[in-house]
Amino acid sequence: MSDYVGWLRSQVGNAPVQLNFAAACVVSDEGVLLQRRGDDGAWGFPGGAIELGESAAEAAVREAEEETGLQVQVVGLLGVYTKYRHVYPNGDVAQPITVFFRCSAVRGRPRAADEETLEVRYFPLTQVPPLTNPQHQDAMSDLRLGRTGVFR
Template identity: 35%
Template sequence: MATPDFVLALRAKIGNDPLWLMGVSSVVLRGTQVLLVKRADNGAWTPVTGIVDPAEEPATAAERETLEEAGVVARATAVTWIHVIPPITYSNGDVSQYVDITFRCDFVSGDPWPADGENTDAAWFELDALPDMEPDMLERIRTAVEFDGITHFER
């Protein structure tokens, strides 16, 4: 997975120590379908995810990541879930932990494809025919699909 330059600069100073980052998940909906990408690092199907750049608005990051990773233009319309992901230890020993902001996004245009090398596939899936996915990723989709105007917070 591509590591943002600002993270590399921080890692040069802190080494493998835990790094707190802000991430976004883009649950892009088109009628009864959701956009998913198949990650190159572990083969898992997920909504588009990514790291928010310094000073970047999270909704802008969600839209940018969708275009960069899947070649799809989407519009973030709602924050559906905010939660903290357990710490992740990467193969090089780096430890990161993310606060994830899940956005419900509307499809605008484009045909999905693995646009930036972080994924091996990108496709639309019917909501009632999703591939096997981690429970956390399914919850991101559920909160976006069932969004009733109230953002879900972990307590």
């Protein structure tokens, strides 16, 4: 969680807020890279909050490295996913606005690289485990179908 999100939560508590995120959809011959999250134990795309002054693409690259140990590069826009509601295990409520990017690995080997990550693994696109929330599920569906420039 960025300092901004921490500060915002100190002001509003668990009240619903809009939060801006970026996620990396890392695809290779091995499949799609997913992260098993530490907060709810579910699988999802590596990603997180966009920090103040940071672009969405920069956030996706940074978060992918922080969470998976991989250096990635953005190769295209999957889509922008906005009409969702998420309740976190600690009771925080948000409307996550997430920009999902198609990415490729540049350097490194996937590993659980921070406390937010329990496990990192490639899955064949046709054999993905249940994902953390409908936003990630919709992004996965669009990724499987080869869509780009999606907006929801």
